[in-house]
Amino acid sequence: AQSVTQLDSHVSVSEGTPVLLRCNYSSSYSPSLFWYVQHPNKGLQLLLKYTSAATLVKGINGFEAEFKKSETSFHLTKPSAHMSDAAEYFCVVRGTNDYKLSFGAGTTVTVRA
């Protein structure tokens, strides 16, 4: 079984400053890990995914995440926040040979002008 904990329910940053969204996972096997973003009244869009290749994963819109097995973490970062980054972000894990996705509770990002 696997599970995901997003450590912050809400993150507020100023435009142009770094963003850090924290995610810890629990998985019995080598997991696949994903970050999705959901803008208001929209569906889920994939930002990036980790699938046992490079531990530093680059995604769309300047986001990246680092898989740290020793810390069971997959934190999402962006060097400089933009107003358009205001949204809800979900960390998702899927175990090897497991089709079910486990979602974190989500982190709401607010960007201040």
Added chain:
Amino acid sequence: GAGVSQSPSNKVTEKGKDVELRCDPISGHTALYWYRQSLGQGLEFLIYFQGNSAPDKSGLPSDRFSAERTGGSVSTLTIQRTQQEDSAVYLCASSPVELVGNTIYFGEGSWLTVV
């Protein structure tokens, strides 16, 4: 279009009525998921289809909920005798196969309001 398509995008229905929500997965994707996103409840797994295998229905919350997938493509989620607690966004997703690392693509959801 190239993405997962869901219809209707918005549905308001009276309590006690039946509703059908439709999902067109990406062409060639054999895996199809339904999830429910309720306010304050996060994303909840409902059902999973993979090819011609028996679906995993373990997430359906009650026997008022059912889903089918015809010809391995289009899926319909049916909610009978809707209740106010059924109000949520119903998200459909598809994936090429269930192998490790395959991306799961989500539709924009069907927003259901039961009044």
